[in-house]
Amino acid sequence: MTEPTVASLLQGFFTERLTRHLQASPQTVSAYRDTMKLLLLFAAQKTNKAPSRLTIDELDARTIGAFLDHLDNERHNSTATRNARLAAIHSFYRYALPLIPDRAHTASQVLAIPQRRHDRAIVSYLTGPETDALLASPDRATWYGRRDHALLLTAVQTGLRLSEMIGLTIQDVTITTPGAAVHTTGKGRRERATPLTKQTAAVLRAWLPEAGPPPIGPVFPTRRGTRMSADAVQRLVAKHAAAAALSCPSIASKHVTPHTLRHTAAMALMNAGVDTSVIDTEYVGEVRDEHAPGIAVGRDGIWGKVALRVGVAGEVLLQRDGQRVHRPSAAGFGGSRRSAASAISCGVALRYQ
Incomplete structure (x- = not known):
């Protein structure tokens, strides 16, 4: 053989x-x-x-x-x-x-070659004024500026992954209101429809006739009508972040990437009072298993110091022994995870559950 x-x-x-x-x-x-x-x-x-x-x-x-x-x-x-x-x-x-x-x-x-262990840095996000400065950066008098503005606004409002953004086709976007949304298939083949605000729907409604022939043309194409590459979008975001730093200097201290815009969307939703579970599953497409490996269940009241980590939707997770990440217990903190997160941020010791 x-x-x-x-x-x-x-x-x-x-x-x-x-x-x-x-x-x-x-x-x-x-x-x-x-x-x-x-x-x-x-x-x-x-x-x-x-x-x-x-x-x-x-x-x-x-x-x-x-x-x-x-x-x-x-x-x-x-x-x-x-x-x-x-x-x-x-x-x-x-x-x-x-x-x-x-x-x-x-x-x-x-x-037998092992994976390398590494620290997971907290992903930064943009504040309201920083987001406004970034969205104002593209020159909308040009075709590229209108495309870039529509892309940045969609990313900041929907929290789509980079792969989902460049994979969007015109038929994936519903711009009629009410019911405006973008339809995507994310990780794990999870399909979801992310609602669009009136502002985002209006910008896309004006942009789509310039994007290319429907229905399968990319929403954010190159000038030749092909899909943008991931590198091109990353360079686009970095370019406009550098330009926005001239009017909003606080942006200069942040490494702004497409994932930063995703995190910005999640934080904006959380600050608006949207439940983190809704943000995870319906907006940013993160499916969390409460009993998955790495999440502690039934810790019998072990007390100790904890390190903090922020999840994709801004929720606080607990890190113990430098490895395992646990969700904070709501017990004793008003019955809500947000109350527990507030207590942790103030340095209060927490009991694992």
């Missing part, structure tokens, strides 16, 4: 494992594709071979480790990105292992 080549293993991984068996989302397939492309190019340069001629032995744990160092030192990727790349490589080797039993040791060594 002929031993599978790296090329045949990759083809099976993408066409059988990801697409047919796991029915992975296009975003997952794209991320895994980019990882394997980077790995093959790195290994090809290291071995002076064409990517199509690489063997599993040349993609061993030492090569994978060197690739991860390359991501750190030359591409300057964050730890989160490094771990995401490693997860894609692990997934490929878990698929390949039963197909290459004579290379089981090589595959096992790669699978």
Whole structure:
């Protein structure tokens, strides 16, 4: 029996494992594709071979480790990105292992490479004046300015993920009022309709005729009518944040990214009195499992000092022993999670539940 080549293993991984068996989302397939492309190019340069001629032995744990160092030192990727790349490589080797039993040791060594632990920084958000300055930055006398203003306003109001923003098509947007909304399919294939305010609906109603031919054209296209890339949107947000800092200097101290706008939307909703569970599930598409690993249940009244972490909707989470994250108990704080969060922010000791 002929031993599978790296090329045949990759083809099976993408066409059988990801697409047919796991029915992975296009975003997952794209991320895994980019990882394997980077790995093959790195290994090809290291071995002076064409990517199509690489063997599993040349993609061993030492090569994978060197690739991860390359991501750190030359591409300057964050730890989160490094771990995401490693997860894609692990997934490929878990698929390949039963197909290459004579290379089981090589595959096992790669699978033993651990994820790197890292601190999770609190994501900043924009205040009202900062948001106004950012939205005023694009020059709406130009086509690009009108597109950028519509994109920034939609992001700040809806809290859509970057992938959801660039994936929006004209048919996904309902601009008639009442009932104006954007329809998206987020993580876990969760479909949701995010309501639009009158201001956002009016801006999109004026913008969509300029965006391109309906119904499948992107809502925020390039000048050629194609979808914007994630990098292009990130540069767009950074450019307008730098311009907004001239009139609102407080923005200069913040690293403003598309995710910052997502967090800004969640904080605005919470400050308006919207329940955090509604924000998580109906607006920003975060599904939280109260009994998932990492959430403490039945701690029998253990008291101690805690570290704080802010969730995607601005809710306070508790961190103990530097690892596990727990939700605050509402017991003894007026029966509400927000009351518990207020007590924690004042340095009050909290009892885990």
